[in-house]
Amino acid sequence: MTAINLNESSVRELNEKLQSGSSGDQFSVNNTVGKHALSVGLTSEVNVVINGHVGYYCAGMNQQANIVINGNAGPGLAENMMSGEVRVTGNASQYAAATAHGGLLVIEGDASSRCGISMKGVNIVVGGNIGHMSAFMAQSGCLVVCGDAGDALGDSVYEAKIYVRGEVKSLGTDCIEKEMRDEHKKELKELLTQSNMSYKVEDFRRYGSARKLYNFDIDQVDEY
Amino acid sequence: MSKDNPTLIESATFPRHVIAEIQRAAKTGIYDIRGFGAKRDIPTFDDLVFLGASTSRYPLEGYREKCTTEVVLGNRFAKNPIHLKTPVTIAGMSFGSLSAQAKESLGRGATLAGTSTTTGDGGMTPEERGHSKTLIYQYLPSRYGMNPDDLRRADAIEIVLGQGAKPGGGGMLLGQKISPRVAQMRNLPEGIDQRSACRHPDWTGPDDLEIKIQELREITNWEKPIYVKVGATRVFYDVTLAVKAGADVVVVDGMQGGTAATQDVFIEHVGIPTLPAVRMAVEALQEMDMHRKVQLIVSGGIRSGADVAKALALGADAVSIGTAALIALGDQSPEFDDEYKAIGSAAGFWDDYQAGNDPAGITTQDPELAKRLDPILGGRRLANYINVLTLELQTLARACGKSHVHNLEPEDMVALTMEAAAMAGVPLAGTSWIPGKNGM
Amino acid sequence: MCGIVGLFIKNPALESQLGALVAPMLSEMTERGPDSAGMAVYRDPNDKGCKVTVLSQKLDFDWASFEKSVNSNFFLKKFTVTQNHAVLSLDNSLNEVEEWLALNWSDLSVTSAGTNIEIFKGKGNPADFIEQFDIKNMTGTHALGHTRMATESAITTEHSHPFSTGQDLCLVHNGSLSNHNRLRETLKRAGVQFKTDNDSEVAAGYLSWRLSEGDDLDEALNHAIEDLDGFYTFAIGTKDGFAVMRDPIGCKPAIMAETDDWAAMSSEYRAIATLPGAENARIWEPEPTQIYSWKRS
Numbered sequence: 001m002t003a004i005n006l007n008e009s010s011v012r013e014l015n016e017k018l019q020s021g022s023s024g025d026q027f028s029v030n031n032t033v034g035k036h037a038l039s040v041g042l043t044s045e046v047n048v049v050i051n052g053h054v055g056y057y058c059a060g061m062n063q064q065a066n067i068v069i070n071g072n073a074g075p076g077l078a079e080n081m082m083s084g085e086v087r088v089t090g091n092a093s094q095y096a097a098a099t100a101h102g103g104l105l106v107i108e109g110d111a112s113s114r115c116g117i118s119m120k121g122v123n124i125v126v127g128g129n130i131g132h133m134s135a136f137m138a139q140s141g142c143l144v145v146c147g148d149a150g151d152a153l154g155d156s157v158y159e160a161k162i163y164v165r166g167e168v169k170s171l172g173t174d175c176i177e178k179e180m181r182d183e184h185k186k187e188l189k190e191l192l193t194q195s196n197m198s199y200k201v202e203d204f205r206r207y208g209s210a211r212k213l214y215n216f217d218i219d220q221v222d223e224y
Numbered sequence: 225m226s227k228d229n230p231t232l233i234e235s236a237t238f239p240r241h242v243i244a245e246i247q248r249a250a251k252t253g254i255y256d257i258r259g260f261g262a263k264r265d266i267p268t269f270d271d272l273v274f275l276g277a278s279t280s281r282y283p284l285e286g287y288r289e290k291c292t293t294e295v296v297l298g299n300r301f302a303k304n305p306i307h308l309k310t311p312v313t314i315a316g317m318s319f320g321s322l323s324a325q326a327k328e329s330l331g332r333g334a335t336l337a338g339t340s341t342t343t344g345d346g347g348m349t350p351e352e353r354g355h356s357k358t359l360i361y362q363y364l365p366s367r368y369g370m371n372p373d374d375l376r377r378a379d380a381i382e383i384v385l386g387q388g389a390k391p392g393g394g395g396m397l398l399g400q401k402i403s404p405r406v407a408q409m410r411n412l413p414e415g416i417d418q419r420s421a422c423r424h425p426d427w428t429g430p431d432d433l434e435i436k437i438q439e440l441r442e443i444t445n446w447e448k449p450i451y452v453k454v455g456a457t458r459v460f461y462d463v464t465l466a467v468k469a470g471a472d473v474v475v476v477d478g479m480q481g482g483t484a485a486t487q488d489v490f491i492e493h494v495g496i497p498t499l500p501a502v503r504m505a506v507e508a509l510q511e512m513d514m515h516r517k518v519q520l521i522v523s524g525g526i527r528s529g530a531d532v533a534k535a536l537a538l539g540a541d542a543v544s545i546g547t548a549a550l551i552a553l554g555d556q557s558p559e560f561d562d563e564y565k566a567i568g569s570a571a572g573f574w575d576d577y578q579a580g581n582d583p584a585g586i587t588t589q590d591p592e593l594a595k596r597l598d599p600i601l602g603g604r605r606l607a608n609y610i611n612v613l614t615l616e617l618q619t620l621a622r623a624c625g626k627s628h629v630h631n632l633e634p635e636d637m638v639a640l641t642m643e644a645a646a647m648a649g650v651p652l653a654g655t656s657w658i659p660g661k662n663g664m
Numbered sequence: 665m666c667g668i669v670g671l672f673i674k675n676p677a678l679e680s681q682l683g684a685l686v687a688p689m690l691s692e693m694t695e696r697g698p699d700s701a702g703m704a705v706y707r708d709p710n711d712k713g714c715k716v717t718v719l720s721q722k723l724d725f726d727w728a729s730f731e732k733s734v735n736s737n738f739f740l741k742k743f744t745v746t747q748n749h750a751v752l753s754l755d756n757s758l759n760e761v762e763e764w765l766a767l768n769w770s771d772l773s774v775t776s777a778g779t780n781i782e783i784f785k786g787k788g789n790p791a792d793f794i795e796q797f798d799i800k801n802m803t804g805t806h807a808l809g810h811t812r813m814a815t816e817s818a819i820t821t822e823h824s825h826p827f828s829t830g831q832d833l834c835l836v837h838n839g840s841l842s843n844h845n846r847l848r849e850t851l852k853r854a855g856v857q858f859k860t861d862n863d864s865e866v867a868a869g870y871l872s873w874r875l876s877e878g879d880d881l882d883e884a885l886n887h888a889i890e891d892l893d894g895f896y897t898f899a900i901g902t903k904d905g906f907a908v909m910r911d912p913i914g915c916k917p918a919i920m921a922e923t924d925d926w927a928a929m930s931s932e933y934r935a936i937a938t939l940p941g942a943e944n945a946r947i948w949e950p951e952p953t954q955i956y957s958w959k960r961s
Contacts, residue, residue: 015442034934036435041372041443052943053933056432057439061372072947074933075917076426076439080370093917093949095426099367101411112949113914117425118367120411132914132952137421139411156419158412214416215399216254428895428915429840431665431696431813431931461816465665468698468813 001026011035018065021046034074039067042084059086062103075112078105081122087195094131097124100141106195113150116143119160125195135162136172144191146199154207162207163188165199176210245488255489257396259321259577259587261389261482261525261547266497268480268525269534271644272637273653276623284622291618292628295542297519298380298449298472301441305449305472306358306380308542309338310614311629312532314606315477315523315546316362316382316453318344320397320406321484321577322550323594324351325602326586329553331355332599333606337614342382342544345395347409348374355603360451363440365394365421368410372443380473381440382451383433385424385462388481388524391455391495394420396485401580403589430465437470451475456501456524457494463508467518475544476505478524482547484587485578498524498535500647503634506539515539516630529616536617537632538648545613552609553602554584665813666825667693667931668836670899670906671939672806672958675925682707683802687794688938689930690809694790696838696931697811701790702824703797704834704901706780707804710741713755717782718765718772719821720748730769737764747796748821749775751782758831773822773859778832780805780903785824805960808901810836817862827868830875832903837864838931839916841894867892871900885909885955897950899929907957914952921945927958 004014004027015037018027023045032038032052039048039058042065050058053071062081069077072090081100091109098114100122107115107124113131116124121141129147136152138160148166155172161184162175171177185201192199234240245256277283284291299305314334319327321344328351334341340358343349347369353359361378363370375381386392397406397418407414427436437450452466453475466474478498483491502522509515522535523544535543547555561571563583569576577587585596621629624636638653639645645652646659669689673679682705690701708715727745734740734752738761742753754761758777765774776783786793790811794800810825817823826834841847844866848858856869870892874884881902888898889912897918900907908929910918920929923941929950930936936947950956 011442012446016445019445033937034932036934037439037442040439043372053937053947055932055934056435057426060439061375061443063372072933075432076436079426080367080372082371091947091949093919094915098426099370101371113952114425118421120367131949136425137419158416213419214413216417423915429665430815431667431838432917434695458816461814465813465815 001028003028003030006031006033006035011037014038015040018042018046018048023064032071036074039065042067045084053090062086072109077107078103078122081105091128097122102141104191104194106197110147116141116160119143123191123194125191125197127197129166132169133172135160135175138162142187142191144188144195144197144204146197154209156213157207157209159209161187163204164207165204168207171207174210174213175207178206178208180204180206255487257398257485257578258488258491258575259482259484259486260491260575261480262492262495263575264492266479267499267641267643267647268497269499269531271499271640272534272648272650273640274533274537274620274624274636275638277625281625283625284627286619286622289622290627291622293614293618295519295630297521297542298451300449300472300518301446301470302380302449302472303445303447304379306340306360308340308358310610311536311540311542311617312337312526312610312613313339313360313521313542313544314341314549315481315544316342316344316360316384317546317550318346318395318397318484319349319352320344320346320401320410320589322586323588323597324349324405325594325597325599326550326553327352328355328599329597329602329606330549331359332603333549333552333610334358336603336607337610339610340379343378345397346406347371348377349409353377355599362453365424366410366418367425368395375440375444375448378448380449380451381444382453382475383437383440383471384453386455386457386477387453387483388455388477388479388495388498389483390486390490391457392422393486393490393494394422396420396483396578398485398578398580401578401589406589430469433465434469449473451521453477455479455481455494456496456498459496459501459504460508463505463520464512467509467512467514471518473519473521474505474509475521475523476501477544478502478522480525481523482550483577497647498522498526499644502535502538502540503647503649509539516541529613529618530620532613532617533620533629533632534637536629537636538634541630548609549606550586552606553586554597554605555582555586557584560584665696665815665840666836666838667696667811667935668825668838668897668899668929669693669809669931669935670807670836670901670908670929672906672927673804673925674923674927674958678925679805680803682804682807683799685926685939686802686807686809687799689928689935690790690794690799690811692935692938693809693811693931697813698789699814699819700785700787700812700821700824701793701810702783702785702812702826702836703793703799703807703809704776704781704783704826704836705802705804705807706832706901706903707782707802708742708753709780710753710755711779713739713741713753713779714758714761714777715779715782716752716754716758716761716765716774717776717784718750718752718769719775719785720750720772721821722771723748730772733768746784746798747786749784749797774828776828776834778903781828781832781834781901783826783828783834785821787819787821787824806901806906808834808836808899808906815840817860820860823860823862823865825864826901827862827865829868829872829900832901833872833875834901835864835868835871836899837867837896838918839894839896839911841867841892841896843893847891863894867896867898881907881957882955889953897931902959905957905959907955908950909955910950910952912952918950919947920950920956921947
């Protein structure tokens, strides 16, 4: 286990060490005091434990690495992640997993607004609530919310799937509630298990695209 | 007056094409979407002329007396700046809006000419990376295809806030061009109309942009120059903020800049001409003492070596060509005139890039049409054109006594109209008057 | 575009450390706002009379003559000069003092007026501001600070935040308004005065105007949501505390934290991280259009 203290090392030194790690290496990062761009651009199956609150873009563009943040995360957590797993024990600020293509992001606390904005295949599981405009223009992947969802959920969603257990304050344009079929229940159960969230699949509802905005139709002009 | 009936007078407010547009809108209920850049008549580089050699200024001999065109871009913070043989670069255009053959042609041509090409709103294709010696990778609001592997394969990263054709608008691609391959790259269902994201998803404002730039540098080991591209609007402030946020290079795209698809009203009525944009960008850099330290690339209606020379004389370090590059490849070619006519247009007028039925095979995903463009031939034509631009630039620079094209300065030029004088900040020919500057 | 910080001391024993606690917060926001900095401090109340902070653009301004002139016209209790600012504490009515200053010393700008508030504005690097105004040694009940990255208007001292919006009131803003030009004209016709072309000054003027129309602070802020367009996180200082509000789109960052000893807000967590007890503080993000406020009872 390599410990890196941000009182002594710079963010550049931290990222260089983590980016050149090999599969199975263990790292712990301390004295984070809200610094930005920590543990970004990792490319191998290293294990990183970050102790403290982090600033913007922690775990940005993550590939393969396993990252745990014991604290809160600032905006853009795991943005554009490609694979691997990121878990935050506290809350995540806005834009969590923005445009991410793969991997799993688990937020044990709450996520702020625009969670999963423009997501492109990532799976996100939030133990608490999510803020407004979440899953905006979400293209693919799954967003699982164990708490409540804020205004305009899934506005302009494409094919991403949204599962919510609590209340949805309001739905965004072209986002509707959909039937939970066996394949959805299976998918949801897998995600809850993977993320260690012990909730029952039956308590969730599914939301997705009504697909009315896919090609321009003059009768939908009010939606624009 | 009409030729057939001499008593008919066309309205200047409601000419035939405006009437046709109102009728089309009434019929379809949707705004007109098209490609190309602003077509209306606005002040351009044509309204500036060089003073050339005279009794007190001596020209350089061609061939023997060197006029260097080499340019280095992005040496502010990056470990590996971009070195180019010519200040003419290829602007960002997406695979999706253009065919794979067109992208390959651009890569081949740029490489032959010793310059860079740029990806667009769809991500990086292997063909483009393979055929481009120097490739700039765009980082756009949509983030289609964005991934760290391509980021590391790129030679520079261009964060796009906007483009001249539609400052404030996002990328647009209609269903007919979302082919299986495009859909796969962009992670979209085939055949649907892509929705436009106009703001970046995970940052808003130059204060956040600074942090985003830091992140991108950390992911790419501080090696690659970071460009920030804006459509020309409040150019002075935008360039200032881009520099403060940490950009290595600033790209400013004037309203004549092309697009593959957007609303006609956006193209014609938003953004300012390239002419004042260059001057304002240079003023911003000079005020921060950053001119030549943060490089400036200018685009939007660059057509000849004269345009390049004038942009450089106003203070730009380099230019980008988009529309002109496509024309060099074969867009608008008279050999397709019959086919253009068959789809309601004509060679020289074609602007329906969004339709995807381009006879030249450039702005299409239709395999039959795309086959018409031979990338090797296309690359050669583009390289020829860039070489002509570079030779023309050198000719004009030599005539002004310059041994490096960057030594061209605003004082080498005068303006032919008051508007151009005011916009470019050079005196009206025959006078010392710069409207708006000398306290008047 | 900018960085904003706010600190409200709940535990009176910490009032002597207000400056020592808020200076590092401001310093952390330097990258967000390298062009200039400013701070509003609430301290040394003069409940019987008024307090005014004035700023001179001239570096060699004759403060001694000015002090003499004030002394001969008013009951001047205290006169402190720091850099190019002076804080005056007088046992007179504020109206009288402001009128007299406008008439006789129109070259001086009044940065703040009230009974508790003092506003200092600097041009240039925040680190210099902190040093020159000896922020670290300031005491008081609460403070709001701002570091500025100028977007559309010039960089001058007058363009720095906080903007005073009325007695003991001030505003710091992170974001960019889009309809401030027309709004400025409307407010001018309603009698509000402006010194700059800055959008944040318009927001401050708007709140002043609403308050003068009889709104309380919450009502004024709710009206602001309807009438102001653009992106904004606002922190407003009042005589007894401070309030925070975000616009409906809620893109500009804002984070809040609270312990038994203090309540704080900032654009980024790393400013809050400098406060003692931050690791165990309650930390949350304000919801768009909701007003969060703290008051001394």
